[in-house]
Amino acid sequence: MMTERFAGKVALLTGAASGIGRSVALRLASEGASVFGVDVDEAGLASTAAAIGERGGRMAWARCDLRRKAGCVEAVERAVAELGRLDVVGNVAGVNRFHQFADMPEDDWNLIVAVNLSAVAFVCQAALPHLLQTSGNIVNLASVAGLMGQAYTAAYCASKGGVIQLTRALAMEYVKSGVRVNAIAPAGVDTSMNVAIAFPENMDWKLVKPYMGHRGLASADEIAAVFAFLASEDARPVHGAIWTADFGVTAG
Ligand SMILES: NC(=O)c1ccc[n+]([C@@H]2O[C@H](COP(=O)([O-])OP(=O)(O)OC[C@H]3O[C@@H](n4cnc5c(N)ncnc54)[C@H](O)[C@@H]3O)[C@@H](O)[C@H]2O)c1
Numbered sequence: 001m002m003t004e005r006f007a008g009k010v011a012l013l014t015g016a017a018s019g020i021g022r023s024v025a026l027r028l029a030s031e032g033a034s035v036f037g038v039d040v041d042e043a044g045l046a047s048t049a050a051a052i053g054e055r056g057g058r059m060a061w062a063r064c065d066l067r068r069k070a071g072c073v074e075a076v077e078r079a080v081a082e083l084g085r086l087d088v089v090g091n092v093a094g095v096n097r098f099h100q101f102a103d104m105p106e107d108d109w110n111l112i113v114a115v116n117l118s119a120v121a122f123v124c125q126a127a128l129p130h131l132l133q134t135s136g137n138i139v140n141l142a143s144v145a146g147l148m149g150q151a152y153t154a155a156y157c158a159s160k161g162g163v164i165q166l167t168r169a170l171a172m173e174y175v176k177s178g179v180r181v182n183a184i185a186p187a188g189v190d191t192s193m194n195v196a197i198a199f200p201e202n203m204d205w206k207l208v209k210p211y212m213g214h215r216g217l218a219s220a221d222e223i224a225a226v227f228a229f230l231a232s233e234d235a236r237p238v239h240g241a242i243w244t245a246d247f248g249v250t251a252g
Contacts, residue, residue, distance in 0.1 A: 005232040007032035010086055012079040014066060014123060015093030016059070017044025019191030020141060022051075023224035024090055029057030031228060036079035037061040039093065066093055067114045072122035076130070086130035088231045091120040091140045091163075096193055098152045100200045109155045116159035121166055128170075128179065135178030139230050140167050142183040144211060144246045151207040152200055160185075164242050171240030180239045182230045187246035190217040215247035 011028045015021030016037025022044070025035045029052045037059050039045050045061040052059045060082045064075040080086055094116045097108045120140055131138065145153060146160030167183040174181065188194060194217065226245045229235055244250055 004032035005228065005234065006088070009088060010034050010036065010079065010083040011088035011090060011231070012036045012038070012076065012086055012123075012127065013090040013092055014038050014064075014075065014119070015141075016048050016061065017041035019193060020186075020189060020220045020223050020227075021090070021092035022048045023220035024092060024227045025059055026052060026055070026057075027221070027224040027228050028088065028231070029059060030055060031232075033057075033088065034083050035059040036075075036083055038064040038066070038075040038078075040065050066119035066123070067111065069118075069122045072119050073126045075123060076126035080130055085134055086127055087134045087136040089123060089127045089131065089136070089138045090227060090231070091123055091138070093119065094141060094193070096153060096156045096197075098197060098199050098203075099154075100152065100202070101154050103200070104155065112155040113159050113162075116156065117162040117166070120163055124166070124170060124181075128174070131179045132174075132177055137180035137182070137231055138167075138170070139227050140181075140183040142167065142185045142242060144185050144187045144244065144250050147185055147242070147244070147250050148211065150211050152203060167242065168240050175239070180235070182235070182238055182241045182243060184223065184226055184230065185242050185244045185246065185250070186218055186223050187211065187213050187249040188217040189220055189223055191220050211249055213247050213249040218245060218247070 011033045017039035049059040065071040142163040143160040146164040170181045
C-alpha cells in the first residue's frame with residue numbers, strides 16, 4: 001500500500017499534461033496531495049485530471065502559457081486561489097529542439113530559454129511567499145544537459161545549466177528559511193520529448209552517443225518516484241541538491 005506522504009498538501013506542477021509532469025501529478029495525488037496542474041495543452045491536462053479522478057484523487061488545472069512572466073504568476077495565483085495553500089512546486093514544463101548551432105533560429109533560442117529557465121525563475125518568485133508560510137519546497141526538472149556539454153542542443157544545455165545554478169542560488173538565499181529547493185537531472189526519459197525529435201542534417205552521431213548512456217531510457221514514473229522522494233519529508237536534509245537520475249551518464 002502506498003504511504004500518504006502528501007496528505008493535506010497542495011502541489012503546483014507545471015507541464016502536468018504530459019510525460020514526467022503527468023507522472024508526478026499521478027504519483028503525488030496517489031500519496032494524498034491535492035494537485036494543481038498547469039500547461040498549454042488543455043486536452044492533456046484534462047486527461048491527467050481524469051486519470052487522477054479515476055483513482056480517487058484530485059487535480060484542478062488551468063491553461064497557463066509559461067513563456068511570459070504573467071503566465072507564471074497566474075499559475076501560482078490560480079493554484080493558491082483554488083486550493084488555498086502551496087506546499088510543493090514542481091517546475092517540470094520544458095521544450096527541446098536540436099540544431100546545428102550555426103543554423104539555430106533566434107525564435108527557438110528564445111522559446112527554450114523562456115520555458116526552461118525564465119519560467120522556472122518566475123514561478124519560483126511568485127511561489128516563494130506561499131512556500132515560506134508552509135515550509136514547503138521546490139523541485140526543478142533540470143537535465144544532465146545542464147551538467148555536461150551535449151552537441152546540437154546549445155540552447156537546451158544553456159537553459160538547463162541555468163536551472164541548476166538558479167536552484168543553487170535560491171537554496172543559498174533561502175537557506176535560513178524552512179524552504180527547500182532541489183533539482184533532478186535525468187538523462188533520457190521515455191516521453192513525447194524523445195519521440196518527435198527532428199535531428200539536424202549531417203549530425204555526427206558519435207558526438208551524441210556519450211549522453212545516450214548504457215542502460216536505455218528511464219520511465220516517467222521512475223523520475224516521478226525520485227521527485228516524490230525529494231518533495232517529501234523523507235528528504236528533509238536535502239537542500240540545494242542536483243539529484244542525478246541518469247543511470248550513471250555523468251558518473252564517468
Ligand atoms: N524526456 C527526457 O529525456 C528528459 C530528460 C531530462 C530532462 N527532461 C526535462 O523534464 C521535463 C519534462 O519533460 P518531458 O520529457 O515530460 O516532456 P513532455 O514534452 O512530455 O512534457 C513537457 C510539457 O511541457 C509543456 N509545455 C511546453 N511549453 C509550455 C509553455 N509555454 N507553458 C506551459 N507548458 C508548456 C508541454 O505542453 C508538455 O506537456 C522538461 O523540463 C525536460 O526538459 C526530460
